[in-house]
Amino acid sequence: MRYTLEVEKYGICSNGTEASATTSGFNRALLEASEAGICEIDIPRGIYLIDGVNTESSTKPEENAGIVVPSNMTLNLHPRAEFRVAPNGSFGYSCFYIGEVENVTIKGGKIRGERYQHDFTGHGDLEKKKTHEWGYGINVHGAKNVEILGVDIADFTGDCIMLNAKGMLNVAWTTYRPARNVTIHNCRLDGSRRNNISITGAEDVVIDGNTITNAGIHDGCRPMFGIDIEGYGEGDIDYEEPRNVKITENTFTGNVAQSVCNFSGYEVVISGNNSDNSISYGYGTDTVIANNTLVRKDKKYTAITSLGVSAGFNGNNAAITGNTIKGFSSGIDVRGADVTVSGNTITELGAGGIALATFEARNVLFSNNNVHHTAGKHCCARNSSDITFENNKLNGSDITAIEIIDSTNVIAESNKIKRSKHGAVITGSSAKITDNDVDLTEYPGAVSYAIAFDKGSDVFIKGNRIPEPSNMAINGESAVGRTVYIKDNDITNAKCLIPIYVIGGKNHEISGNNITFNRTSSGGYGIQTKNTDGALVKENVVYSVSSFVLHNPIKTAESVNSRVIGNKIAGSLALNKTDTETNNIPI
Structure with missing residues (x-):
């Protein structure tokens, strides 16, 4: 009726x-x-x-x-x-209170x-209430089967819409009744002081096709998010749980701090939205951030962010896929654990920003991402473990394409690095750099090293393709107790003086590398070690394809106890009297 x-x-x-x-x-x-x-x-x-x-x-x-x-x-x-x-x-x-009822719709x-x-x-006697952040347009409190359709809501001291639970979880003296099955569709939500939508205790929520703008403007109240998904808990005990929230096809503009933050929700999907500010999985669990378009014009903020793993959980189990990011300071910053970042396109970031980064993270895979027209660092793993950068296209960094700092078990595999100043840099870390194309030839200025490492690192550098290096292709400094393997790399038409140069350390292996020179003057060393002890230099191929000759294809004269075995070389070896030399073949 x-x-x-x-x-x-x-x-x-x-x-x-x-x-x-x-x-x-x-x-x-x-x-x-x-x-x-x-x-x-x-x-x-x-x-x-x-x-x-x-x-x-x-x-x-x-x-x-x-x-x-x-x-x-x-x-x-x-x-x-x-x-x-x-x-x-x-x-x-x-303004409207929908509390512990069911089957309610508000339209228009x-x-x-x-x-x-x-x-x-x-604020009376309640000191903690002095922020006055609990003023709501529509307060859905423990209700179920609620639809909010095509409503224009704005200018609340708290939130345009609040979805919260009656009672608390894990408390014996109360019954927990979350808001359930709530749809917010085709609404305009603008300018509330705290958030435009807060979800604290709710399940099965769909937020679709809305315009969500200006949360927290004009001296707002934190957190100032377009949508905040944040249940209350202490330690590893939840007293409220946001669960199964789908945020799709919305437009976010002008929200002060972030567009969407899944601070502590479960099973959250953030997909197909247009945003001019950050989207975050926070401490959330089972989050998907997919196919969103994030665009700014001022090169500020990080497009997709995170905080860490929620107390009591092993990981975030987050997937960040298919997003388009343009004009932010940085692209995707991963913290926590168990995260996949794939198929994203990142462009036109700030010069000091990072496109794909981890900090204090573990078990993270970056695969098939495309980074271009971005002058800052493209990939960076910092204070992290079990990180993989795989099959990414990285074009045009003025700093470095891949940086690994104070991290363990980092893999950079099958990436295509082009037109960057520096290829990969490893500092204080254990890393495998394998099967990458590191082409720095089109960089408009002076280039640095294709691959470099410091004496605090363990490195396995294999199967990389480095064309026409004008600076050292592989350069590193090592120390006793550190491991260096440089194997099967293809370094072609080198214009630099020394394609592979290793200083310090003990018992390194440099084997199976193919090095050709195409210099415009004579000189150079294909492989050179300095102050190393017991290095194995085996089965490398070193020669010049031009009419200019090398000083020496292999130089270990400034090291001791090197084993120079089975190399195919053009020119004479420069060895130390402590070295072992067998089965080397002139070509």
Whole structure:
């Protein structure tokens, strides 16, 4: 049964006056309609001033406040029906309250808060409430089967929409009743002081096709997110849980801190959105961030961010895939554990930013990402473990394509590095650099090393292709106790003096490398060691393809106890008297 509300009958003022009478009139009308079996009410055009404060509760004035919507009710708000919360000084209030009911729909109309008329000076005896961040447009509190469709909501001291639970989990004296099966579709949510949507205790939520803008502007209240998914917990105990939240096809602009943060939710999908600020999986578990378009013009902020692993969990189990990122300071910053980053396109970042990064992370895979027109670092693993960079296309860094710092078991495999100043740099880490194409030939300035490592690193460098290096192709400094393997790399048409140069350390292996020179003058050394002990230099091929000759294809004269075995070389060896030399073949 459908009914058009008779505002005069219930003492409802439609001219923006008489908040108390108007609020009481709406609540009486909805209650009578519900009792009469009316399930759909059309609310005519008008300006309705609402008393959103429940003065009977000193600690929860936002509960059972404002217009209290009963079960099995659809409210069709006229496009020119506007609900305004009356200015007040309460730390909490609600314009519409949907609490522990079911089957409720609110469609159309406008709902406005009073953040710019609010009195922030009072908070009674509750010091922790002094921020006044609990003023809501629609407060869904332990209700289920709720739809909010095509509503224009703005300017609340807290949030445009709050989805929260009645009671708490893991507490014996209360029953936990989360908001369930909530859909927010095609709404305009703007300019609330804290967040535009907060999800603290809710399950099976769909947020689709909305325009979500300007959360936290004008001296807002943290966190100032477009959407904040954040249940309350202490340590590894959850008292609220946001679960199964889908955020799809929304537009986010102007939200102060982030567009979306899954601070502590479970099974969250953030897909197909357009955003001008960060999206984060926070401490969330089982998060998918997919096929979003993130674009800025000022090269500020990190496009996709994170915080770490939630207490009591082994990892985040996050997937970041198919996103397009442009014009931020940095691209994707991974923290925590068990994360896959694949198929993303990242471009036009700030010169000091990083496209793909980890910090204090473990078990992270970066694969098939495309980074271009980005002058800063392209990949960086820092203070992390079990990190893999695989099959990424990295084009145009003014610093380095891959940087590995203070990390363990990092793999850089089958990446295509092009037009960068530096290929890969390993510092204080254990790393495998294998089967990469490191082509620095088109870099417009002076290039650095294709692959470099320091004396605090263990490195396995194998099967890389480095064409026409004008500086050292592989350069490193090592120390006793560190491991260096340089094997089967293909270094062609070298123009530098020394393609492979290793200083210090003991028992290194340099084997199976193919090195050709194409210099415009004579000189150079194909492989040179200095201050090493016991290096094995085996089965390398070193020669010049031009008419200019090398000083020596292999030089170990400044090292001791080298074993120079089975190499194919053009020219004479420069050895130390302590060296062993056998089966080397002139070509």
